[in-house]
Amino acid sequence: MTAYVALLRAVNVGGTGKLPMTSLATLCAAAGFSRVQTYIASGNVVFHSDETEEQVRTALEDRLHTHCGKRVGVIVRTASEIAAIVARNPFPDQPGNRVMALFVDAPLPTDPMAGATGAQGEQVRLGQRELFVFYPNGMAKTRLRLPSEKAGTAxxxxTVARLAEMAAALR
Known part of the structure; x- marks a missing residue:
């Protein structure tokens, strides 16, 4: 079995996309995932599955679509991938709440600031399947918009470190 982390897009953020985490856990169990655990009310779930990443994503997206009546984007990573993201954080000396990992499944841009608008001192670095963003003034005050935000989730x-711990405990 593989330990996975699934990250839902636009769930329980800003008063939109409400989905109780108990419902998310139930949907995951119905998809055949085991040892399901959610973390905070923003669409984070860890679990075991024998399925591939793509099969896991499709099964969860289909169940979410049926449950919510609309498409909900899902990013899936293995426990090992989440741990590696924590390890390669290019801003390890900055507060964890001011550094975001923007998870994407599309190819990353060659220049992480390509097409960005509203930059005010933020720093963006390329990862492998994610962008790392340091918000020196906090994310609430930023005007930075990255094209990758449209298809990704941050x-x-x-949170990433806690999800890595939870997923590692499932192995």
Missing amino acids: RNMN
């Missing part, structure tokens, strides 16, 4: 490094 989590601060405190």
Whole structure:
């Protein structure tokens, strides 16, 4: 079995996309995932599955579509990938709540600032399947918009580290 982390896009953020985490856990169990655990009310879930990453994503997206009546984007990573993201954080000396990992499944841009608007001192670095963004003034005050945000989902490094711990405990 593989330990996975699934990150839902636009769930329980800003009063939109409400999905109780108990419902998310139930949907995951119905998809055949085991040892399901959610983390905070923003669409984070860890679990075991024998399926591939693509099969896991499709099964969860299909169940979410049926449950919510609309498409909900899902990013899936293995426990090893999440741990590697924590390890390669290019801003390890910055507060974890000011560094975000923007998870994407599309190819990353060659220049992480390509097409960006509203930059005010933020720093963006390429990862492998993610962008790392340091917000020196906090994310709430930023005007930075990255094209990758449209298809991805971001989590601060405190959350990523906790998800890595939870997923490692499932192995």
